[in-house]
Amino acid sequence: MQITLNNRKEEFDRSTMTVRELLDEKNFTFKMLVVKINGQLVRKEDYEKAVISEGDDVSVIHLISGG
Amino acid sequence: MQMQKKSFEEIRTILACKTVGIAGAGGLGSNCAVALARVGMGRIITADFDTVSESNLNRQYFFKDQVGMKKVLALKENIARINPEVMVEAFDIKLDPLNIPQIFGDCDVIVEAFDLAAMKLMIAETVLERMPGRILVMGSGVAGYGNNDAIKTVKSGNIFICGDQENETGENLPPLAPRVGIVAGMQANLVMEILLG
Numbered sequence: 652m653q654i655t656l657n658n659r660k661e662e663f664d665r666s667t668m669t670v671r672e673l674l675d676e677k678n679f680t681f682k683m684l685v686v687k688i689n690g691q692l693v694r695k696e697d698y699e700k701a702v703i704s705e706g707d708d709v710s711v712i713h714l715i716s717g718g
Numbered sequence: 719m720q721m722q723k724k725s726f727e728e729i730r731t732i733l734a735c736k737t738v739g740i741a742g743a744g745g746l747g748s749n750c751a752v753a754l755a756r757v758g759m760g761r762i763i764t765a766d767f768d769t770v771s772e773s774n775l776n777r778q779y780f781f782k783d784q785v786g787m788k789k790v791l792a793l794k795e796n797i798a799r800i801n802p803e804v805m806v807e808a809f810d811i812k813l814d815p816l817n818i819p820q821i822f823g824d825c826d827v828i829v830e831a832f833d834l835a836a837m838k839l840m841i842a843e844t845v846l847e848r849m850p851g852r853i854l855v856m857g858s859g860v861a862g863y864g865n866n867d868a869i870k871t872v873k874s875g876n877i878f879i880c881g882d883q884e885n886e887t888g889e890n891l892p893p894l895a896p897r898v899g900i901v902a903g904m905q906a907n908l909v910m911e912i913l914l915g
Contacts, residue, residue, distance in 0.1 A: 657874070683835040685842045690875050692846040710874040714838040717860040717887035718746040718831055718898065 652705040657712075666705065671698040673709065681713035722914065729914060730758035734803075736913050737761040739825035741813055741841055743789040744768065745893055746857045747831030748779035748796075749902035754909060755797040755804045762797065764790050765809035765821055777895040813837075815844040822849075827909050830856040831902070833887070842877060851876060855908050859883045860901045861891040869900055871908060880904040 653662050656677070663676075670686055670693050673679075686693040686701075687710040693701040703709055724732075738759055740747045743766035751762050766789045770780045784792040790808035797806050809821055818841060822828050828849075830841050838856060845854045859869075859881030868882040880901050887893050 657872075683839045685839060685846075685874075685877070687846070687875065692843060694843065712842075712858075712872070712874055712877065712879060713883065714835045714842070714856070714858050714879075715881075715883070715886040716833060716835045716838075717881075717885070717893045718742060718744055718833040718857055 654703060654706065655708045657710055667702050669699055670701045670703065673703055674698065674711070677711075679711055679713065681715065683714040685712040685714065686710070722911075724914065726757075729910075732914055733758045733910070734760040736826045737763065737824060738909055738913075739763045739822035739828040740765075740831055741818070741822070741828065742766055742831035742833065742837075743793045744774065744831065744833055745777040745895075745898040746860070746902045746905065747829070748789070748793050749777075749899050750829055750831060750906045750909075751793055751797060751806075752779045752800065753903055753906035755801045755806075757906075757910065758801065759804055761805040761807070763807045763809070763822060763825060764793055765811055765813050766790050767810060767812040777893055777898045813841065815840065815848065818844045819848045822852075825852075827853045827855060827912050829905050829909060830854055831905070833893075835886070845877075853912055854878070855880065855905045855912075857881050857901045857905055859885050860898045861885040861887040861893050863894055863897060866900070869897070869904070871904060878908055880908065 768789050770784045788810050794806040794808045853876050856879045862885050871880045
């Protein structure tokens with residue numbers, strides 16, 4: 652499937668994946684993440700359940716301390 | 719990109735009718751608020767529970783004789799000295815998912831100016847879930863010194879993130895006036911762009 656991840660096109664050799672699988676595959680290791688699928692927030696407790704499929708617009712923003 | 723051209727008079731006239739909410743009155747919040755006050759923002763709503771300490775003076779817009787004061791009151795005092803026309807509403811409170819929509823409910827734009835990543839995540843989730851459509855300008859990655867060109871802005875829907883997205887505060891990576899000030903300035907600059915078009 653092809654999705655948009657942080658405004659860039661990405662190919663994956665499967666038809667769906669969970670948010671957790673995407674984070675693992677792309678090595679997003681930061682703890683504080685804002686994940687959105689098509690603009691909808693996905694909370695941490697739902698990473699294993701939330702499914703990403705063909706054409707989805709996914710945004711993963713990591714937040715780090717300092718201010 | 720072509721820079722939008724407006725006289726300072728035009729800019730002030732438009733901004734005078736606008737309200738910005740600034741969540742946190744530390745390094746990002748105090749500097750961002752002062753920048754926006756100087757250009758004539760009509761109303762600034764600031765919220766923070768902390769007091770000014772000696773260690774804040776390496777980056778935050780406070781003065782030595784304000785150590786011990788509540789940050790929001792010190793900030794209100796400083797803005798009044800710079801531009802008394804700005805209406806400042808100061809909330810001495812710890813922000814949470816319940817009070818954020820109440821305090822910042824009528825803001826045209828909200829600036830996230832917290833220190834801790836967990837708080838940054840909290841306000842992002844709160845705005846996305848409880849204040850849909852509202853624009854949030856965040857700061858992430860301000861620590862250390864040097865490396866000017868790593869600091870940038872990224873956009874995701876109604877959320878903008880200013881910073882280098884990489885350098886987290888730590889024992890050997892303190893947040894300091896120049897880089898924190900750059901990011902606070904970028905946040906203020908983006909608020910202007912959003913409000914002025």
